[in-house]
Amino acid sequence: MTTKDKKNSVRLIQKWVSDHPFAFVLGAATGLGLTLGILYLAKRRKFAFNKTASQMLPNLNMERYVFDIPGKDNNKQVIVEGSGECYSVKLNGKFLGTMWQDQENGMQWQTHDKDLQHYLADIAAAFSGAFSRNGYPAILKGTYPQIIQTEWKTDETLEVIISEETEMEVFTTFLEDEAPNLVDFEEHLDLIIKKAGNPYFKIIGIN
Structure with missing residues (x-):
């Protein structure tokens, strides 16, 4: 386009704007609104991702273990913190009470709470195996509240079911980084991460 053509185009645009001032203002306002809307949505999505990501961070300052012990009719869930x-x-x-290991009595578990005394032996037995491969689900469920269920598929394969509202990719990214730091065993273990009723899954290998 020549300089003369450019000047003619500018004159035509200026003439159209002078003849249609309302349409020009409306178009400019619409364009600005769309731009601001896109920026707002992008900011919201980034905020939502950051918020979701921060919720995935495990609380490593508090020891927490979740496991089951046998009951009269069915298993009972135990949470130790x-x-x-x-x-x-x-x-x-x-809440049943508190327990501790008695250093003067062979590090046996003790409690002064009557409600807890009835279950102390079963809880102590399950708790003592939390740092083995078989007890690893107790650490996982205690560290990540997004995990709602675990099930052994083989001796080396543990299926991990996460809640429906949990972002799969964000959760598995954090778990892949942190899970190896939570183990105290040398055997190999594969974690199959999925949601209930959803065929999509991701495998995280440990050791």
Whole structure:
């Protein structure tokens, strides 16, 4: 396009704007609105991702273990939490009391709470195996509340079911980085991460 053609184009645009001032203002406002809308949505998506990602971070300052013990009719869920030498214990969501290891009595588990005494032997037995490969689900479920269920498929394969609202890719990224740091065993283990009823899964190898 020559300089003369460019000048003619500018004159035509200026004439159209002067003849249609309302349409020009409306078009400019619409364009600005779309631009701001796109920027807002992009910011919201980034904020949502960052918020989701931060929720995936495990709380490594608090020891937390989730496992089952046999009950009269069915298994009972136990949650053991502690940040020192004393651990609080919940059974099916109900607080039972606290327990600790007695250094003067062969490091056996002790409690002063009557409700906990009835289950102490079973809880201590399950808790003592939490750092083995077979006990690894207790650490996983205790560290990541997004995990709602685990199931052994083979001796070396553990299926991990996460909640429906959990972002799969974000969760597996964090788990892939952190899971090896939570193990205290040398045997190989494959984690199959998936959501209930969803065929998509991801495998994370440990050791």
